[in-house]
Amino acid sequence: VQLVESGGGLVQPGGSLRLSCAASGFTFSMYAMSWYRQAPGKERELVATINSAAGSTHYKGSLKGRFTISRDNAKNTVHLQMNSLKPDDTALYYCNAYSPVTEYDYWGQGTQVTVSS
Numbered sequence: 001v002q003l004v005e006s007g008g009g010l011v012q013p014g015g016s017l018r019l020s021c022a023a024s025g026f027t028f029s030m031y032a033m034s035w036y037r038q039a040p041g042k043e044r045e046l047v048a049t050i051n052s053a054a055g056s057t058h059y060k061g062s063l064k065g066r067f068t069i070s071r072d073n074a075k076n077t078v079h080l081q082m083n084s085l086k087p088d089d090t091a092l093y094y095c096n097a098y099s100p101v102t103e104y105d106y107w108g109q110g111t112q113v114t115v116s117s
Contacts, residue, residue, distance in 0.1 A: 001025035001106050003095045008111030011085055015115070019080040021095030021108060029053075031106075032098050033071055033078040037091035037113075047093070048080060085115045 048069035
């Protein structure tokens, strides 16, 4: 099983980034996919979740409207579009796959997002 994140980097406040997560080794379409983030000295927190059929999404309240999660089950990928980025968005962003049926839970290694002028 592999979850490989990409798309992180350094961006100025107000800028945008699009994170991607490429999945392999499991039945991607059967898993809910999420993005989490962890800032230095803080606990890991849920950013956004999209269900297996891409029929419903959930966001950390303060991020709704700036961040958009999407998935492509044909390409086994999940994306996080992040707009109007703020310094508080600086964190290591992780991709997560979770099956509510098997309760299997997989994590990527993370991609760093730094918002700074």
